[in-house]
Amino acid sequence: MWGQHLSDAFAQISPLQKVPVLKDGDFTLTESVAILLYLTRKYKVPDHWYPQDLQARARVDEYLAWQHTALRRNCLRALWHKVMLPVFLGEPVSPEMLAATLAKLDVTLQVLEDKFLQDKAFLAGPHVSLADLVAITELMHPVGAGCQVFKDRPKLAAWRQRVEAAVGEVLFQEAHEVILKAKNSQPADPIIKQKLMSRVLAMIQ
Amino acid sequence: MWGQHLSDAFAQISPLQKVPVLKDGDFTLTESVAILLYLTRKYKVPDHWYPQDLQARARVDEYLAWQHTALRRNCLRALWHKVMLPVFLGEPVSPEMLAATLAKLDVTLQVLEDKFLQDKAFLAGPHVSLADLVAITELMHPVGAGCQVFKDRPKLAAWRQRVEAAVGEVLFQEAHEVILKAKNSQPADPIIKQKLMSRVLAMIQ
Known part of the structure; x- marks a missing residue:
């Protein structure tokens, strides 16, 4: 449920009240x-997710570092400015602000395509890796808000199909079920809204 | 030199024209x-920098992920709003904007202390790690701008001394020599200013 991570019970697990959180026995990780x-290390997953090869692994690390302030930030802002602020929280967003946010997302998508995907099958090389998982999950935020992220971007669209095939269609859909319904959000409960507002403004400015 | 990474020669090495960039033979990494x-993997550095232990390594990874949108962002904004925009680029920053930026830095410093450092010697445990290197480097940005980051924060100040001792005083000073002179910046050359402006605004907004 949107906002459930702001409960007192969740604060006991994760003091910063951010999702996701992993709890493995008495070890808690945000x-x-x-x-x-x-998870990759604990369960010794197939090598392609986070390759042992020095340079291949560095390509995954490079993407995982870059995305925090680029794709992740701009996908999150697009979702909040297009849907979550105006619909869920009832806070209007000016057309200029929304246009600027979407223009920034567009620039970042171009970097994703030109600098990371290039002509490879996946972001960090010929095989699917953590970089693709993290990227596709972020991209589903603006998609869930109704943005046509893959329109006029045939290379990115083909990559998305490859990631979906690599993960498996059923799991892919299940993972994104909630976010893909974002544009149908109902207005928030006032208590949730009050709890969310200051955190949201700090997050997306 | 400030702005040197915007030259055409540098663009050939790093298309995004960001620093730092590593070039190891024909392998380029941002x-x-x-x-x-x-570097940790290639040169098989002592274990404490990035421990093999599953949970200890996860604590380093947690910090390295968190800092991108938190400490790194707020330290960078403090430097630019306090010194680089008004002095280096000659673009005034309103007192309200500067105060808001410094207030956000303060909140982030509190998280650094409460959630990451706690009562440990270093951010990720009893030994110095990559987390401490990355954190101290970011903190030198507001320090270079003249912010009293460690004032009234005895735990953070003691940690800073431990990091400096672990790295070695001479290397520590050498690594931060340029950034610690930021507050004495001279106004930028107009050509550099023109090249920097749009990139800077995108970075610190």
Whole structure:
């Protein structure tokens, strides 16, 4: 449920009240990238997710570092400016602000295509890796808000199909089920809204 | 030299024209976190920098992921709003904007202390790690701008001393020599200013 991570019960698990959080016995870990790396190591997953090869691994790390302030930030802002602020929280967003946010997303998508994907099958090389998982999850934020992220971007669209095939269609759909319904959000409960507002403004400015 | 990374020669090495960039033979890598991890693996550095232990390594990864949108962002904004925009680029910053930026930095410093440092010797545990290197480097940005980052923060100040001792005083000073002179910046050359402006605004907004 949107906003459930702001409960007191969740604060006991994660003091910063951010999702996701991994709890493995009495070990608690935040930050999605750190959680993915932890799972990769703990369960000794197939090499392609985070290759042992020095340069191939560095390409995954490069993407995982870049995305925080680029794709992740701009996808999140697009979702909030297009849907979550005006619809879910009832806070209007000016057309100029929305246009600027979407223009920035567009620039970042171009970098994703030109600098990372290039003519490769996947972002970090010929095989699917953590970089693709993290990227596709971020891209589903503006998609869920109704942005045509893959329109007029045949290379990115083909990559998306490859990632979906690599993950498996059923799991892919299940993972994105909630976010893909974002544009149908109902207005938030006032208590949730009050709890969310200051955090949201700090996050997306 | 400030702005040197915007030259055409540098664009040939790094299309995004960001620093730092590592060039190892014909392998080019951007993103400071990815570069540090690459060097750690290539040169098989002592374990404490990026521990083999599953949970200890996850703590380093957690910090390295968190800092991108938190400490790194707020330290960079403090430097630019306090010194680089008004002095180097001659673009005034309103007192309200500067105060808001410094207030956000303060919140982030509190998270750094409460969530990451806690009562440990270093950010990710009892030994110095990549997390401390990345954090101290970011903190030198507001320090270079004249912010009293460690004042009234005895735990952070003691940690800073431990990091400096672990790295070695001479190397520590050498690494931060340029950034610590930021507050004495001279106004930029008009050509550099023109090249920097749009990139700077995109970076710090």
